[in-house]
Amino acid sequence: MGRAPCCDKANVKKGPWSPEEDATLKAYIEKYGTGGNWIALPQKIGLKRCGKSCRLRWLNYLRPNIKHGGFTEEEDNIICSLYISIGSRWSIIAAQLPGRTDNDIKNYWNTRLKKKLLGKRKQSNMISRLSITGQEPKNVNGEDDNNYNLQNMSSAAMERLQLHVQLQNLQNPFSTYNNNPSSHLPKLSPLQQKMIQTLNSINENENILMQQNYSSTPAPSDLEQGYDQALSSLMKTDEVLVNSDVIMGKNRGVEPGSGFIEEEFDDLINNKTSGFLPTEAEFDCFKEMDHGSKNINLAWLSNEFDTNSGSSNSWGPENMLHQMYQEYATGYSMQRQS
DNA sequence: AATTGGTTCAACCGCGCTCAC
DNA sequence: TGTGAGCGCGGTTGAACCAAT
Numbered sequence: 322m323g324r325a326p327c328c329d330k331a332n333v334k335k336g337p338w339s340p341e342e343d344a345t346l347k348a349y350i351e352k353y354g355t356g357g358n359w360i361a362l363p364q365k366i367g368l369k370r371c372g373k374s375c376r377l378r379w380l381n382y383l384r385p386n387i388k389h390g391g392f393t394e395e396e397d398n399i400i401c402s403l404y405i406s407i408g409s410r411w412s413i414i415a416a417q418l419p420g421r422t423d424n425d426i427k428n429y430w431n432t433r434l435k436k437k438l439l440g441k442r443k444q445s446n447m448i449s450r451l452s453i454t455g456q457e458p459k460n461v462n463g464e465d466d467n468n469y470n471l472q473n474m475s476s477a478a479m480e481r482l483q484l485h486v487q488l489q490n491l492q493n494p495f496s497t498y499n500n501n502p503s504s505h506l507p508k509l510s511p512l513q514q515k516m517i518q519t520l521n522s523i524n525e526n527e528n529i530l531m532q533q534n535y536s537s538t539p540a541p542s543d544l545e546q547g548y549d550q551a552l553s554s555l556m557k558t559d560e561v562l563v564n565s566d567v568i569m570g571k572n573r574g575v576e577p578g579s580g581f582i583e584e585e586f587d588d589l590i591n592n593k594t595s596g597f598l599p600t601e602a603e604f605d606c607f608k609e610m611d612h613g614s615k616n617i618n619l620a621w622l623s624n625e626f627d628t629n630s631g632s633s634n635s636w637g638p639e640n641m642l643h644q645m646y647q648e649y650a651t652g653y654s655m656q657r658q659s
Numbered sequence: 660a661a662t663t664g665g666t667t668c669a670a671c672c673g674c675g676c677t678c679a680c
Numbered sequence: 681t682g683t684g685a686g687c688g689c690g691g692t693t694g695a696a697c698c699a700a701t
Contacts, residue, residue, distance in 0.1 A: 327686075337669070337695085360686060376687080377670065389668095412689060427690075428668050 327360060328371040338378055342368060346375055347383045355379075381422045388420035392429055400426060400434060 349366045356362060360372035368375065381387070392400075396418055403414045411423035411430075418426065 335671075358686075371671090372686085373672090373688095374670075380688095381669075409690065423689075424669075431691095432667055 327373055328363075330371075332369065333363075333371045333374070334369045335374075338370075338382075342370065343378070343383060346379060350379055350383075377424075381424045386420050387422065389425065392434075396421070397434060400430060401438075404430065 345366055345368060349362075355376075356365070358372075359376040362368075362372055363370045363375050370378075399417055400414060403410075403417065407413060409427070409430075411427045415421050415423040415426050
């Protein structure tokens with residue numbers, strides 16, 4: 322049995338709101354408030370609308386002090402920074418931008434900001450690929466194989482990875498992996514600077530661990546950090562997007578087909594994903610964002626990194642890494658069979 | 660001028676969460 | 681403690697608009 326509908330679908334109007342409907346709703350709410358019950362509100366004021374529709378119209382359009390369009394560069398930066406940290410939690414992001422609605426930010430991100438970032442990335446990757454590799458990729462038999470590497474991943478997975486690293490570069494502008502550090506360096510607020518500082522210090526610790534155990538099979542105790550290392554490596558290594566040789570072990574002196582991927586990634590992904598939980602201290606900076614907003618607390622930050630949570634964001638590094646590996650593994654297995 | 664393809668954004672949908680009973 | 685109504689959120693849709701051909 323499905324959920325009972327919130328209203329009588331047959332008797333409610335759908336589609337764009339008329340000026341008269343807007344005026345009716347606005348006048349009532351300004352005078353009496355919502356009364357704490359959106360479902361009952363439209364009947365009270367004689368609107369043939371679903372209560373949810375009224376709520377949405379009020380919150381996204383009629384509410385006082387709503388801003389539409391004209392996002393500033395500073396707002397862009399805040400959206401990017403928060404998206405890196407928390408993903409598509411539009412309501413939380415909107416809470417940090419007075420006058421902006423979650424719907425507006427979501428639309429702005431999906432239609433403009435994301436494309437702006439990806440556009441830059443794709444262009445620079447095309448150039449990097451030509452200038453860095455300087456040769457066609459080889460398959461396991463040492464033959465030229467244009468379908469190898471990149472095409473083993475779906476374009477969707479590639480796009481998510483590209484975006485993630487592009488955002489990482491924005492967040493970590495002095496990274497040595499950033500080819501052009503000054504090209505997109507917006508002025509950052511003190512809060513953003515502190516967020517970056519905190520995340521950089523976490524990444525530095527991961528880098529130290531990274532240098533220790535790629536030359537041999539990791540010991541069980543080292544695997545505790547293994548997943549972190551893979552994530553850190555992925556997010557910091559621009560080349561992984563341009564040429565998946567890194568994923569395949571070439572840059573570590575391991576040829577594709579040697580078993581590196583199957584063994585190490587399997588360990589990293591299937592056995593050790595539970596250690597990726599930041600401490601409260603690591604997220605002190607976020608506490609500053611909680612200017613009385615009940616929406617921001619450490620609980621949702623922790624959930625973001627809880628790989629057991631069914632609600633984890635599909636853009637999260639764990640999922641990206643996992644999907645990337647799965648797609649590689651599929652291509653890899655097909656290569657071996659053929 | 661007509662057509663086509665791409666973009667934008669308001670609005671809808673469905674699901675998870677909260678809270679009163 | 682269980683249940684259901686309402687709320688809030690994120691993903692998706694589709695009409696309107698715009699630009700290119």
